[in-house]
Amino acid sequence: MKVIAVYPDRCTGCKTCELYCAAERGSNSKSLLKAVREEPSPMPRVRVEGTNELSVALQCRQCRQAPCLDSCLTGALRRDDQSGIVVVQENRCIGCWTCTLFCPYGVIYPWPERKIALKCDRCLYMEIPVCVDVCPTQALELVDLAEYDTVLQAKRASVLETIRRAGDRQGALILE
Amino acid sequence: METIHLKSADPLSQAMLRSAALNGVELIWERAEKLQPQDGFLRLGLSCPYDCLLGPCRIDPFGQGADKGICGLDRDSMVAATLYRLCHRGLLETLNIVPAAARDLENTCPVKVKDLANQVLGSHGLPPLSGSSLLDTVLRTAQGPMNHEKLLLGALHLSLLNLVLAGSSQRGEHPGFGACSAGYGVINGDSACIGFCGTPSPELVRALHRQTVGAQTETAHLVALGAWIPGDGGYLPLACSSGASELLLSSGAVNLVVAGLDADPALFQLCRRLNIPAVTGTAEASAMEILQTACSRHKQSSRPQLFSDVPPARDFTVHSSGKSPSGLVSRKQSGRVGLICGSDMPHMTMGKISQELSAALNNDGMILGGWGDACWWIMNHEQDPSFVAFDPLTGPLLAVLDLVEAGGFDRLDGICYTGLKRCREFATALGLAFLGCRVSIAVPIPILGSREVCRSLSEKLRVSGGELVHFDHPAETEELTAWFANR
Numbered sequence: 001m002k003v004i005a006v007y008p009d010r011c012t013g014c015k016t017c018e019l020y021c022a023a024e025r026g027s028n029s030k031s032l033l034k035a036v037r038e039e040p041s042p043m044p045r046v047r048v049e050g051t052n053e054l055s056v057a058l059q060c061r062q063c064r065q066a067p068c069l070d071s072c073l074t075g076a077l078r079r080d081d082q083s084g085i086v087v088v089q090e091n092r093c094i095g096c097w098t099c100t101l102f103c104p105y106g107v108i109y110p111w112p113e114r115k116i117a118l119k120c121d122r123c124l125y126m127e128i129p130v131c132v133d134v135c136p137t138q139a140l141e142l143v144d145l146a147e148y149d150t151v152l153q154a155k156r157a158s159v160l161e162t163i164r165r166a167g168d169r170q171g172a173l174i175l176e
Numbered sequence: 177m178e179t180i181h182l183k184s185a186d187p188l189s190q191a192m193l194r195s196a197a198l199n200g201v202e203l204i205w206e207r208a209e210k211l212q213p214q215d216g217f218l219r220l221g222l223s224c225p226y227d228c229l230l231g232p233c234r235i236d237p238f239g240q241g242a243d244k245g246i247c248g249l250d251r252d253s254m255v256a257a258t259l260y261r262l263c264h265r266g267l268l269e270t271l272n273i274v275p276a277a278a279r280d281l282e283n284t285c286p287v288k289v290k291d292l293a294n295q296v297l298g299s300h301g302l303p304p305l306s307g308s309s310l311l312d313t314v315l316r317t318a319q320g321p322m323n324h325e326k327l328l329l330g331a332l333h334l335s336l337l338n339l340v341l342a343g344s345s346q347r348g349e350h351p352g353f354g355a356c357s358a359g360y361g362v363i364n365g366d367s368a369c370i371g372f373c374g375t376p377s378p379e380l381v382r383a384l385h386r387q388t389v390g391a392q393t394e395t396a397h398l399v400a401l402g403a404w405i406p407g408d409g410g411y412l413p414l415a416c417s418s419g420a421s422e423l424l425l426s427s428g429a430v431n432l433v434v435a436g437l438d439a440d441p442a443l444f445q446l447c448r449r450l451n452i453p454a455v456t457g458t459a460e461a462s463a464m465e466i467l468q469t470a471c472s473r474h475k476q477s478s479r480p481q482l483f484s485d486v487p488p489a490r491d492f493t494v495h496s497s498g499k500s501p502s503g504l505v506s507r508k509q510s511g512r513v514g515l516i517c518g519s520d521m522p523h524m525t526m527g528k529i530s531q532e533l534s535a536a537l538n539n540d541g542m543i544l545g546g547w548g549d550a551c552w553w554i555m556n557h558e559q560d561p562s563f564v565a566f567d568p569l570t571g572p573l574l575a576v577l578d579l580v581e582a583g584g585f586d587r588l589d590g591i592c593y594t595g596l597k598r599c600r601e602f603a604t605a606l607g608l609a610f611l612g613c614r615v616s617i618a619v620p621i622p623i624l625g626s627r628e629v630c631r632s633l634s635e636k637l638r639v640s641g642g643e644l645v646h647f648d649h650p651a652e653t654e655e656l657t658a659w660f661a662n663r
Contacts, residue, residue: 015234015241019216022238032216033624033648036237043240134213 001084001145003062004122004129010139011048013055017131017140018044024130025123040113045120046131047107057131057140059120060107062086068119071102076117080124087121090114179205184526186556188360189420191482196426201449203422204442208522220625221255237625255626256327259633262622263334264313266603270338271310272438273375273569274345281307284344288580289573293336296611296640302333305340309333328632332610338600339607343573353496354410356565358555359489362413363429368396368474370466372405372412373421373443374436376457381407383463384434396470401425401443402549403436404494404568411494411567417527417549418597419520422446428480432470490555495574496567504545504564504575505582512589514660515575516546516554517568519597521619524650527553529594529618532653534563537660542589547571548601550594572604576611585641589660590614596621609637609644616659617644618651 019032026042027035035042046059066086069077076092077099079085095115100108108119122142123129132140143151180193183205196203217223217234224233224245233245235254244250249257271278285293285305294304303309313334322330363369370384381398385408388396402418404411416424424430425446433447433454447454453469495503505513514537520526530550537544545564546554554563566574572591579585591613596602602621609615623629623646637644645659 014215015236016213016216018241019237020213023216026238031649032213032237033219033620036220036624037627037648041238041240043238 001062002122002142003145003148004059004120004132005141005143005148005151006057007139007141008050008054008056010137011050011055011057012137012139013048013050013052014136015048016134016136017046017057018048020130020134021046026118040111043109043111043118045109045118047109057135058105058107059131060086060103060122061105062122063104067102067104068099068108071098073098083122083124085122085124086119087124088117088119090116093117182525183522184420184423185528185531186526186553188482188486189423189526192420192423192427195480195482196423199426201426201446203426203446204419204522207442217625219620219622221258221622221629222251222625223258224249224254225258225261235625250324252324252626252628253322253327255623255629256324256331257322259623259629260327260331260334262599263331263338263603263606266599266601267310267313267334267338267341269438269598269600270342270569270603274341277341277345278307278310281305281341281344285340286344286573286577289340289343289577292576292580292611293340297333297336299639300329300332300636302329305337309337313337324626324629325632328629328636332606332636335603335606336610337607338603339573339576339611342569342600342604343571343576345570353493354406354567355491356404356411356414356494357489357491358414358552360415360424360483360486360556361489362397362399362415363424363483364486364488365397368431368467368470369429370396370398370432370434370470371401371415371421371425371430372398372434372436372457373401373403374439374457375403376405376434376436378406380434380457380463381405381412384466387463387467396431396467396474399430401430401433402552404547406496406567413489414552417520417552419522419526419549425452426450427482428477429483431473431477432466434466492555492563492565494565494567496570497574504543504578505587511587512540512542513579513587514542514544514589515591516544516550516594517548517566517572517591518550518593518595518618519601520549521595521597521650524595524619527556529651529653529656530554531557533592533594533656536653536657540661542660545575572608576608576613579613585612585614588613589663590616592656592660593617593619595619606644609642610640612641614643614663615645616651616656617646618656619646620648620650621646624648 022042022044023032023035024030027038029035046057048055048057050056062085073096074092074094076089080087093116097110099117100110108117111118132142180190183193184190220237222235222237224231230246235251236242297304398412399415400412401421402416434457435443435454436457444454455466516530516534530553534544534554547566547568551565579588591608593605605615
């Protein structure tokens with residue numbers, strides 16, 4: 001299963017992902033310059049949150065135990081068997097927004113104009129998700145969960161190094 | 177390499193592209209590709225153009241996020257301010273080329289154009305054209321947030337000032353026209369080749385010209401790389417369009433480059449990469465030294481094989497000032513008039529639109545003229561022997577003068593910009609539309625973020641009978657021919 005990995009240290013908060021997600025996935029024209037004139041206004045499935053000090057692009061984490069799946073009243077939300085991605089079947093969605101309340105990350109959005117819930121489906125039918133493709137700093141990357149441990153290993157190593165340095169300064173004992 | 181046909185429709189350009197790719201030379205297309213997508217906020221005009229330190233502020237085009245800048249500048253004003261900035265920047269670029277023109281604008285501007293311009297300005301409650309209005313425009317840029325209507329009027333005022341300033345300046349040695357030749361064929365010759373780009377100092381161009389042409393034996397030949405540079409007796413032979421200047425350099429056909437201050441940094445980088453001597457085109461540079469370096473380089477290298485079968489360059493006349501008519505229109509002649517102009521852009525196939533459009537309009541029996549890269553591509557392919565070439569700086573106003581002489585803009589079907597590179601070109605296009613011409617721009621311009629600004633701009637242009645059509649995508653030739661036909 002492939003998921004979108006987010007690197008907050010690389011995110012500049014430029015919102016390019018938001019802009020192009022809305023244009024590519026939320027508009028009929030699939031073009032930014034045309035999408036701005038569409039009604040209803042296209043909505044992105046990824047949001048950049050944070051401040052000038054820290055910003056991060058947030059989109060559906062495709063939880064293994066997804067509360068949104070259990071909360072959906074009509075079965076509009078389902079997990080795609082092949083990819084493992086949680087998708088909204090728009091023809092079944094009644095716009096009750098129950099899933100938006102249950103989502104622990106707040107990344108399922110109501111789209112009142114179209115009366116559906118909107119969430120990232122990792123651009124399932126595209127080779128590379130739009131947000132990953134357009135990110136100018138590669139703060140978003142498409143990674144296979146099977147390879148995810150490699151990503152996490154690097155992070156763990158970085159944490160360990162930080163602790164070690166702190167330990168050196170404070171005289172604390174670090175077990176290796 | 178598989179995209180070569182999308183970069184240029186010209187066989188020799190394609191051969192040079194292939195050669196550059198094989199040699200691993202990075203050109204404008206590769207850089208443009210790496211920058212995709214370009215900042216969407218800027219492309220829509222929704223990134224604040226004021227240089228305050230609270231920003232950068234950007235407005236969400238889809239209405240989910242910020243709807244105002246930190247200072248309170250709203251969506252419409254931000255887009256209008258972007259338009260104003262483009263025109264302001266365009267005017268500064270023109271002033272940089274013709275600094276003396278502003279001091280004597282009242283006297284140098286042709287009376288007929290001044291009357292027409294003042295009439296248009298008066299209908300919008302704007303002050304008449306004057307050199308002193310330049311100061312007002314500078315002050316307005318620093319003023320900060322304003323009503324979008326006022327900003328739009330300011331932008332239109334600037335665009336007209338830019339058009340008149342550029343058109344009233346004196347270009348070249350001759351009062352109205354100059355000889356030129358265009359095509360890759362100008363590269364041919366047994367002597368060293370010195371390429372000029374940007375706006376080099378006229379004194380240096382003249383000095384080099386005297387050294388080469390005046391000498392008993394020709395030591396080097398001077399060619400312009402995409403820039404229309406006046407020289408002794410006319411214009412320097414134009415080796416390529418501006419979009420192909422890097423491409424031509426990469427071929428190894430040029431032995432030395434003289435770059436004006438506004439030349440693209442990429443040309444210097446490419447010269448370093450390919451070990452081609454490059455000098456800045458200021459008057460301080462020694463003509464003799466430049467010549468000797470070019471000749472010494474020429475002796476060390478051989479002419480690239482690519483140029484063995486290049487057809488000869490085409491000679492033509494460039495019309496540069498209103499002191500003598502261009503012959504684009506005359507009272508006796510009948511027939512519709514179309515102008516094709518504009519610059520090459522990396523995301524459009526070089527020369528494709530200008531050649532296709534000129535062929536289509538020519539078939540319709542239109543009298544055609546133009547300037548810039550579009551003109552080079554048309555001249556290079558000899559599709560229309562009656563095509564009237566204008567100097568890109570002074571030509572737009574000269575064309576207007578011709579039309580005014582012929583009784584107004586009724587015979588003008590339109591002016592099509594096939595691409596825009598510099599803000600000066602955009603300001604000129606807007607100025608022409610403000611004067612009452614039908615103008616189309618084949619590429620998107622950064623005002624699509626506000627419907628109100630687009631609507632208001634159209635309305636203001638309509639008052640003087642003008643029109644500015646722009647697209648939300650790179651336009652196809654069919655769309656442009658339909659626009660010409662839909663008068």
